[in-house]
Amino acid sequence: MRARTLVLxxxxxxxxxxxxxxxxxxxxxxxxxAPAVASxxxxxxxxxxxxxxDPIVALETSMGTIELRVFQNAVPETADNFLTLVEEGTYDxxxxxxxxxxxxxxxxxxxxxxxxxxxxxxxxxxxxxxLLRHDAKGILSMANAGxxxxxxxxxxxxGPTPHLDDRHTVFGEVASGMDVVDQVNxxxxxxxxxxxxxxxxxxARLVSQGGGEPETTGVCIWSPDASHxxxxxxxxxxxxxxxxxxxxxxxxxxxxxEAPEGVTATVEGEDTQTIDLPGRQRVALVLQTETxxxxxxxxIVKVKAETDHGDTTEQEFVVxxxxxxxxxxxxxxxxxxxxxxxxxVDGRLFDTSVGPLALDEDVPKYGTFRAREAAQxxxxxxxPGGGVIQGFTDLAVGTPEGGKSADRIPPKDAYGERGQSxxxxxxxxxxxxxxxxx
Numbered sequence: 540m541r542a543r544t545l546v547l548x549x550x551x552x553x554x555x556x557x558x559x560x561x562x563x564x565x566x567x568x569x570x571x572x573a574p575a576v577a578s579x580x581x582x583x584x585x586x587x588x589x590x591x592x593d594p595i596v597a598l599e600t601s602m603g604t605i606e607l608r609v610f611q612n613a614v615p616e617t618a619d620n621f622l623t624l625v626e627e628g629t630y631d632x633x634x635x636x637x638x639x640x641x642x643x644x645x646x647x648x649x650x651x652x653x654x655x656x657x658x659x660x661x662x663x664x665x666x667x668x669x670l671l672r673h674d675a676k677g678i679l680s681m682a683n684a685g686x687x688x689x690x691x692x693x694x695x696x697x698g699p700t701p702h703l704d705d706r707h708t709v710f711g712e713v714a715s716g717m718d719v720v721d722q723v724n725x726x727x728x729x730x731x732x733x734x735x736x737x738x739x740x741x742x743a744r745l746v747s748q749g750g751g752e753p754e755t756t757g758v759c760i761w762s763p764d765a766s767h768x769x770x771x772x773x774x775x776x777x778x779x780x781x782x783x784x785x786x787x788x789x790x791x792x793x794x795x796x797e798a799p800e801g802v803t804a805t806v807e808g809e810d811t812q813t814i815d816l817p818g819r820q821r822v823a824l825v826l827q828t829e830t831x832x833x834x835x836x837x838x839i840v841k842v843k844a845e846t847d848h849g850d851t852t853e854q855e856f857v858v859x860x861x862x863x864x865x866x867x868x869x870x871x872x873x874x875x876x877x878x879x880x881x882x883x884v885d886g887r888l889f890d891t892s893v894g895p896l897a898l899d900e901d902v903p904k905y906g907t908f909r910a911r912e913a914a915q916x917x918x919x920x921x922x923p924g925g926g927v928i929q930g931f932t933d934l935a936v937g938t939p940e941g942g943k944s945a946d947r948i949p950p951k952d953a954y955g956e957r958g959q960s961x962x963x964x965x966x967x968x969x970x971x972x973x974x975x976x977x
Contacts, residue, residue, distance in 0.1 A: 605716035612818035630743040645694040677713030686964020757785035760854035777945035781886035784816035801834030821886030864941040945970040
């Protein structure tokens, strides 16, 4: 198949993050002839039917009271930060200092108080959720000065603002008092954001703690490619997979591994680990395996997840010893032809050369892949150390011809901690299949 040249550092800076969809057999067609393995669909019900159990905070403003539902189960770190600041009185006496007509009202800066604090608040990381979008009036979201720079400032939208998706953390919505939001837009908003009249947040208080047991539960594991080959004498390979919480409430999930004779396997370097799964959220991880010549031709590694509510699921991964994986390995400066899959830490596929993975009726739930013609899904050519992000070079070097590698890439080795790219500040997960070393 004709190779196409792709400079990842340029292409991936322009992509729109998209959703996780599942092929019917749980794997993508990356050239493996190993047995297909089944994967439970990772399609939870849309929305948050139990969100009434989330905390409610009242903002008593000079124009009236706005009650906010805070999505503590979906974005716990951001929500907990906000609730702590409410409890500490940080917001009391602050001003909505930036109010833009038909856009949003921004407040929460303690420096707008009559007696501002001397010390700056610590920053928190972005916490994006695939079901929380800036798609309506009354969305509560974090203000920031770039990736992972949120502190206390927040804003409430006056209408849909989809260009803010995956740049600002949505962590709540207006539960009541939308008439007050409308009044602020009508009387205080201006085109340049300087309030026409002062709008003071006189007091913020917790109205309801929320809580309670979830009414719906469930967990599943999904992998975009669960069949890999290693050299016939044995070798290493890694797989990307996603653990998804199908319940609206956050839960812990314990990950365990079952590997046959001749194969050792870990998840992120651990035999067993427990991860925090926010409500209706996914976490992407890396399975690492090492196979010896004592292993079966096709060995099955099972990854199991069990939540603290007793829900269980498992995914099988096939590792095959094959003479199709040669002794040559990628070195920096080689010209390489291969396939890649790119994923965010919350399990969203943002780009792939493999092709649309099960683009069916479920795609609208999570968005779509970066638009391409079908003929454009084909192998690509690149040179490790030249024109690609450092993390992709590190992933490629040492991968055998015919083999696959996957790894987690921190922001410093991807698109930086800051910048205009929608992937700036993000930890990414990549899988590479090396088809040919020229």
